[in-house]
Amino acid sequence: MIHGSLVDGLLQSVAATPDHTAIRAGGTAWTYADLWDRSGRIGAALLDRLGLRPGDRVGILGQNDPGYLAAYFGILRAGCVAVPLNQFLLAAELAGQLELVGARLCLVGRIDAATAGVIAGRLSTAPIDDLLGETDRILPPVEAQADATILLTSGTTGSPQGAIQTHATMRFAISELHHILPFSSADVMLAFLPFFAALPEQILPTLLAGGTVEVLPRFDLDAVDEACSRATTLDAVPTIMARLLHGIDHARLARLRWLMFASEPMPPALLASWWESLPTVRTYEFYGMTEMLTITVATPETLRAAPDSVGLPFPGSAVSIVDPADGPVPVGESGEVVCSSPARMRGYMPEGIDPATWRLPSGAMRTGDLGRFDEGGRLVLTGRIKDLIISGGFNIAPAEIEAVAVTHPAVASAVVVGIPDRLWGETPIVIAVAKRDASLTPDELLAYCRAQLASYKRPTGAALVERFPMTGIGKSSKAALRDEILSGALEIVRAR
Numbered sequence: 001m002i003h004g005s006l007v008d009g010l011l012q013s014v015a016a017t018p019d020h021t022a023i024r025a026g027g028t029a030w031t032y033a034d035l036w037d038r039s040g041r042i043g044a045a046l047l048d049r050l051g052l053r054p055g056d057r058v059g060i061l062g063q064n065d066p067g068y069l070a071a072y073f074g075i076l077r078a079g080c081v082a083v084p085l086n087q088f089l090l091a092a093e094l095a096g097q098l099e100l101v102g103a104r105l106c107l108v109g110r111i112d113a114a115t116a117g118v119i120a121g122r123l124s125t126a127p128i129d130d131l132l133g134e135t136d137r138i139l140p141p142v143e144a145q146a147d148a149t150i151l152l153t154s155g156t157t158g159s160p161q162g163a164i165q166t167h168a169t170m171r172f173a174i175s176e177l178h179h180i181l182p183f184s185s186a187d188v189m190l191a192f193l194p195f196f197a198a199l200p201e202q203i204l205p206t207l208l209a210g211g212t213v214e215v216l217p218r219f220d221l222d223a224v225d226e227a228c229s230r231a232t233t234l235d236a237v238p239t240i241m242a243r244l245l246h247g248i249d250h251a252r253l254a255r256l257r258w259l260m261f262a263s264e265p266m267p268p269a270l271l272a273s274w275w276e277s278l279p280t281v282r283t284y285e286f287y288g289m290t291e292m293l294t295i296t297v298a299t300p301e302t303l304r305a306a307p308d309s310v311g312l313p314f315p316g317s318a319v320s321i322v323d324p325a326d327g328p329v330p331v332g333e334s335g336e337v338v339c340s341s342p343a344r345m346r347g348y349m350p351e352g353i354d355p356a357t358w359r360l361p362s363g364a365m366r367t368g369d370l371g372r373f374d375e376g377g378r379l380v381l382t383g384r385i386k387d388l389i390i391s392g393g394f395n396i397a398p399a400e401i402e403a404v405a406v407t408h409p410a411v412a413s414a415v416v417v418g419i420p421d422r423l424w425g426e427t428p429i430v431i432a433v434a435k436r437d438a439s440l441t442p443d444e445l446l447a448y449c450r451a452q453l454a455s456y457k458r459p460t461g462a463a464l465v466e467r468f469p470m471t472g473i474g475k476s477s478k479a480a481l482r483d484e485i486l487s488g489a490l491e492i493v494r495a496r
Contacts, residue, residue, distance in 0.1 A: 005142040005167035007076050009174070009208040010036070017185065017210055023066045024188075025215035030066055032210075035073065038132060042074025043139050045131035050124075052104055054079025054140055057150060059098045061085040061119070062109020062128070063217045064195050069203065071107045071128045072195075076167075077139050082149045083162070084196035087111060088471075091118035098123050101150050101162045101349045107131070110217075144168040150349055151200070153290040162349035163291045170200065173293035173343040176314045177205045180297045181284050182258055185210030190231035192216040192224060200293055201262065201286070202235040221247045228252040237263045239468065239476050242270055242413045246436050250277050258282040264475045265381060265399045267406035268307035270413070275304075285310055287379065291345045291358070292365045295319060295337075296379045308403070309378035317341040318364070319379060321372060326360055329372075334382050337371045338364040370397060387478070389418030389426045394456040396428055398478075401459055404452050405430050408445065410438035415468065416459065417482045429492060430459040431481055433467060440464065442493035450495065461492040 013022075018033040030038070046052045058075045060082055062068050075082040083101050085094055095118060098106055106125045108116055119125055148170050150162035177183065189206040191198060191213050206213050214231055216223050219240060225248045233256060236244065241261060244253060259281060266285060274283060285298040287310040296319060298311025313319045321335040322328060329335040344365050348358070358366050370388070371381045383397030390396070398416035405414035414432040421427035430449055434440040446462035453459075463485075468476035484490035 003144060004171065005076070005144050005146065006148055006170055006204065006208075007073070007142045007167075008144075009171060009204075010039075010073060013207060013210045020185070020210065021212045022207060023069060023213050023215060025064075025066050028066055035070060035207075038067075038070040039073035039077055040139060041133060041135055042071055042128070042131045043077035044135040044137040045133060046074065046078040046080060046105075047139075048135070048137060049131075049133075050105060050126060052078060052080055054142075055081065055147070056104040057081045057083055057101050059083045059085050059094075059101075059103045059106035059123075060109075061087055061094065061106060061115075062111055063087060064191065064215050065109060065217065066215060067128045068109050068195055069213070069215075071109070071131070072199065074131070075107070076142065076148060079140050079142050079146065081147045084149070084151070084199060086152070086196050087194065091115040095119050095122045097152050097160065097162075100160060101152075142167065144171065147346065149199075151290045151345075161353065163345040164347050164349060165200075165293070165345050169293070169343050169345065170204070172316065172341075173200065173288075174205045174208055176294040176297075176316055176343065177201070177286070178209060179315065180299065181205075181260060181286070182282070183209040183211065187211035187233050187257070188214050188231045190214050190216065190224065190227050190234040192219040193235060193237075194218075198235060201260075201288070224248060225252055228255055231255075232257040234259050236261050237475050238266045238270060239264065239413055239470070241266075241274065242433075245270070245273060245277060246412055254278050254280060256281045258284065260284045260286060262286050262288065265402065266307075267403060267413070269403075269406045271303065271307050286314075287311070287381070288343075289367055291348075292339050292341055292367070293343045294341065295339045295367070298378070302378065306374060306376060306378045306380070309374060309380045312378055313339075314341070314343075316343065320364065322360075331373050331375065334370055334372045336385065337367045337369045337379065337381070339367060340364045387418075389416075389428050391418070391421070391426050391428065392424045392456060396457050398428065401428055401430055401449060401453065401457060404449050405432055405445065408432075408440070408448050410434050410440040411445070412436075412438075413468070413476070414445075415476050415478055415481065417478050417485070419482060419485055421460075427461070428457070428459045429461040429463070429485060431463045431465060431468075431490070433465060446493060446495060458495070460495045463490050463492050465490070 014032045148167040318340040401416040418426040442462040450458040469480035
């Protein structure tokens with residue numbers, strides 16, 4: 001069992017290799033000693049100049065840059081609670097989230113002036129760069145059981161809320177990742193996913209392993225292409241992996257030692273294309289959630305044996321499948337995935353949310369995901385409960401149709417959404433992005449999917465787009481696609 005706080009974990013890396021590069025971004029390079037010094041000055045400013053106390057909640061908002069990471073650790077070193085914010089939200093939404101968690105202050109990095117103005121009108125703010133004054137203050141010790149961060153999520157109940165993670169739950173999750181994934185002090189981790197989402201799974205494990213984080217402000221194919229000359233690993237989502245595979249020179253990508261992916265279903269056909277094109281790059285998939293950071297993991301060997309799975313439970317996770325009455329289901333049958341682990345959140349903000357909405361009497365966490373165990377004990381996800389399409393009384397998991405669509409030789413990636421239907425209640429629509437220079441029509445896509453699915457699962461419409469609308473972390477936005485269909489902005493070809 002790992003002991004100590006996230007601050008203790010960073011200090012171990014600082015003590016081991018103070019002169020090793022911790023963060024690199026463009027022409028900026030910080031050693032571990034530099035990161036420790038800057039985070040300490042920010043922590044001191046929070047307590048002395050801004051009057052915060054340990055336990056206060058502090059928002060942090062900005063694009064990916066080294067200052068953001070110094071501010072994050074500065075908040076932790078002051079004994080305060082970091083609240084990373086999604087910079088892609090509207091200003092009013094951000095201000096509402098800060099009020100939801102009871103934040104005393106918001107640290108701001110690179111954000112537009114209008115957003116900064118809206119937040120400043122409702123809450124105290126401070127530019128990160130203004131907090132780097134000299135200090136000799138000794139910062140307070142941080143206990144492992146103290147709250148470390150509040151991660152904002154819609155949760156299993158569907159309404160905005162904050163998942164409270166302690167230093168101990170975060171350290172445990174990082175130790176689980178270190179145990180299975182090959183994090184190393186020799187790694188250069190390419191970081192283009194937004195920090196508000198990537199901190200727990202990518203940035204913290206890299207820094208606590210003593211590696212280097214190479215920061216990009218955002219995902220950009222040309223910038224990733226250039227950075228692959230230095231990087232040894234990266235973290236992505238399947239939608240971005242498809243863009244990398246079809247948009248970057250494979251000789252550059254082949255310089256990577258390993259990569260990890262999570263957050264949305266991985267089409268086995270895309271994984272097969274990666275292995276065929278980049279056989280020396282080891283691929284790891286893990287499954288977790290904001291409230292339960294580590295649930296299952298798939299090594300390269302597991303993925304080759306069962307590419308449709310998300311692997312086996314982490315050593316510290318107890319995973320099971322339950323029916324609507326919370327009873328066990330047999331192997332091979334689908335139900336809701338539930339999990340117990342020391343990586344589980346302490347609770348939700350706001351307080352007062354009925355635990356029965358997210359926790360079983362046993363203490364296991366409801367995930368809101370549907371899945372089944374295969375004969376090898378590996379977890380296969382079959383969809384989200386809230387994404388289920390109920391057509392004519394039948395439950396249809398979009399992932400099943402998506403898995404068929406991406407096997408078409410001209411399809412790079414595909415998503416399926418349900419839209420209202422007067423006859424069936426809901427009906428599935430398949431939308432795809434074609435591979436570069438490939439010939440594909442919506443009619444061909446629709447006929448291909450319908451020919452390989454049971455009658456009640458067949459999509460009744462199809463469309464092609466050049467690129468999917470994206471969420472902040474690079475996942476395809478089904479909500480945006482559904483809105484485009486319903487508004488008529490996206491033309492659908494219907495089954496005849």
